[in-house]
Amino acid sequence: xxxxxxxxxxxxxxxxxxxxxxxxxxxxxxxxxxxxxxxxxxxxxxxxxxxxxxxxxxxxxxxxxxxxxxxxxxxxxxxxxxxxxxxxxxxxxxxxxxxxxxxxxxxxxxxxxxxxxxxxxxxxxxxxxxxxxxxxxxxxxxxxxxxxxxxxxxxxxxxxxxxxxxxxxxxxxxxxxxxxxxxxxxxxxxxxxxxxxxxxxxxxxxxxxxxxxxxxxxxxxxxxxxxxxxxxxxxxxxxxxxxxxxxxxxxxxxxxxxxxxxxxxxxxxxxxxxxxxxxxxxxxxxxxxxxxxxxxxxxxxxxxxxxxxxxxxxxxxxxxxxxxxxxxxxxxx
Amino acid sequence: xxxxxxxxxxxxxxxxxxxxxxxxxxxxxxxxxxxxxxxxxxxxxxxxxxxxxxxxxxxxxxxxxxxxxxxxxxxxxxxxxxxxxxxxxxxxxxxxxxxxxxxxxxxxxxxxxxxxxxxxxxxxxxxxxxxxxxxxxxxxxxxxxxxxxxxxxxx
Numbered sequence: 098x099x100x101x102x103x104x105x106x107x108x109x110x111x112x113x114x115x116x117x118x119x120x121x122x123x124x125x126x127x128x129x130x131x132x133x134x135x136x137x138x139x140x141x142x143x144x145x146x147x148x149x150x151x152x153x154x155x156x157x158x159x160x161x162x163x164x165x166x167x168x169x170x171x172x173x174x175x176x177x178x179x180x181x182x183x184x185x186x187x188x189x190x191x192x193x194x195x196x197x198x199x200x201x202x203x204x205x206x207x208x209x210x211x212x213x214x215x216x217x218x219x220x221x222x223x224x225x226x227x228x229x230x231x232x233x234x235x236x237x238x239x240x241x242x243x244x245x246x247x248x249x250x251x252x253x254x255x256x257x258x259x260x261x262x263x264x265x266x267x268x269x270x271x272x273x274x275x276x277x278x279x280x281x282x283x284x285x286x287x288x289x290x291x292x293x294x295x296x297x298x299x300x301x302x303x304x305x306x307x308x309x310x311x312x313x314x315x316x317x318x319x320x321x322x323x324x325x326x327x328x329x330x331x332x333x334x335x336x337x338x339x340x341x342x343x344x345x346x347x348x349x350x351x352x353x354x355x356x357x358x359x360x361x362x363x364x365x366x367x368x369x370x371x372x373x374x375x376x377x378x379x380x381x382x383x384x385x386x387x388x389x390x391x392x393x394x395x396x397x398x399x400x401x402x403x404x405x406x407x408x409x410x411x412x413x414x415x416x417x418x419x420x421x422x423x424x425x426x427x428x429x430x
Numbered sequence: 431x432x433x434x435x436x437x438x439x440x441x442x443x444x445x446x447x448x449x450x451x452x453x454x455x456x457x458x459x460x461x462x463x464x465x466x467x468x469x470x471x472x473x474x475x476x477x478x479x480x481x482x483x484x485x486x487x488x489x490x491x492x493x494x495x496x497x498x499x500x501x502x503x504x505x506x507x508x509x510x511x512x513x514x515x516x517x518x519x520x521x522x523x524x525x526x527x528x529x530x531x532x533x534x535x536x537x538x539x540x541x542x543x544x545x546x547x548x549x550x551x552x553x554x555x556x557x558x559x560x561x562x563x564x565x566x567x568x569x570x571x572x573x574x575x576x577x578x579x580x581x582x583x584x585x
Contacts, residue, residue, distance in 0.1 A: 129448055136451055176443045176490050183490055189441050193491055196438035204491045275434060276465055280442040290444065297448060303460050303467075 104385040115231040122289050125170055126296035127153060132168050173289030183207035188330040192279050195271035212337055219341035220334040224380035229284030230324055233315055234363060240316045253319045260332035267329055283330050325364050339375045344395060347371040351391035358383035368392060439493035442468040446485035446494060454479050474562020474577055481505055481561055511560030512579040514553045521574035523550040532575050535567035
């Protein structure tokens with residue numbers, strides 16, 4: 098499939114942001130490790146003995162930035178501190194509310210920015226930030242390559258509804274049993290924590306095994322299984338992003354009914370039929386690969402021209418009748 | 431706060447383990463069970479808590495209650511990770527020698543842990559915060575003093 102020359106820029110931007118997120122997930126634990134050694138006696142020796150840490154040391158010294166600047170970013174995609182402010186994944190906050198049954202904890206505010214952004218833009222966390230989506234888009238390319246080369250792979254389709262059941266079930270369990278389940282299975286947290294654990298604590302955990310399992314299932318058994326039908330975080334983002342202002346829309350006059358957009362869609366939605374729905378994450382791959390420029394972004398709220406057909410216009414026209422009725426009514430009393 | 435409350439608030443973000451300057455805070459492995467997997471714990475024999483309170487500042491949800499680090503009285507009042515208990519069968523001071531190293535290591539020496547005749551350590555369980563510095567210091571192997579987690583007492 099050839100990318101539309103103009104819309105290709107969006108995909109470049111999106112891939113850059115996705116890559117930047119992964120780099121950030123590597124840089125944050127490295128800087129944290131550097132800071133923790135710097136604060137210890139004899140830490141400088143440990144820093145100098147490691148190529149990675151001494152690189153960080155050299156950069157920090159060369160730029161002369163104070164610690165408050167270079168250690169401003171801390172944490173993971175589950176919950177992140179940015180210069181003292183906290184931004185968390187809405188799933189973390191929602192589950193915390195369920196288990197702790199608290200609504201006055203300041204932790205709740207940390208989901209404000211992601212929630213507002215999702216309300217306006219839709220499920221863009223998935224398409225622009227989530228490292229698991231990034232990984233699975235790449236492994237999906239591998240799957241399609243294998244299919245083109247003649248491998249007979251399964252494609253069992255699961256219901257999109259399963260995500261919402263998992264989200265709801267997890268929250269019910271969290272509320273009644275006060276046990277958190279999403280930290281075990283939510284891939285952005287798993288990827289952040291595995292990368293963090295690898296660099297800071299020196300080891301991998303169960304998260305790596307689960308991520309590998311998901312990749313294997315997606316390549317061999319069910320295309321884009323996790324994001325389409327299982328991810329509870331995705332389900333939450335979809336629900337929050339349902340009223341979004343930014344949407345992809347099909348331009349009927351330009352559409353020739355070819356299958357390129359359907360093939361490009363990572364979530365198996367139907368752009369060629371105008372069926373994007375709330376599951377769409379605004380990744381714009383359909384727009385990029387449409388050869389006829391038949392897909393565009395639109396804001397939901399558009400200013401319509403006044404052509405005399407609105408309610409106010411009709412009321413103004415019928416005004417003389419209203420007055421006549423009112424006068425009649427008065428005189429008949 | 432009670433353990434159930436702590437487990438409900440902990441979002442397994444690992445910030446406490448990351449910020450601990452002593453590397454005393456570690457995270458439970460999957461073998462500890464699904465309810466507590468990934469939550470923080472301290473094994474004082476490996477590395478004890480120096481009561482810097484940085485973990486309480488770092489915790490985003492208040493599972494580790496924020497405690498100021500500059501006041502000994504505040505720390506003694508707010509922190510309760512458990513209480514130390516002397517195993518008199520193996521403690522040197524109770525068995526013909528004179529030791530007392532644990533008492534010197536205690537940040538609340540004389541209050542939570544005091545030395546009696548022959549440097550025999552005596553714990554005041556109400557005042558002990560459970561930091562484990564005594565456990566780390568104990569020269570007997572296995573340790574003759576240990577922190578017993580108290581039911582419903584997690585910082």
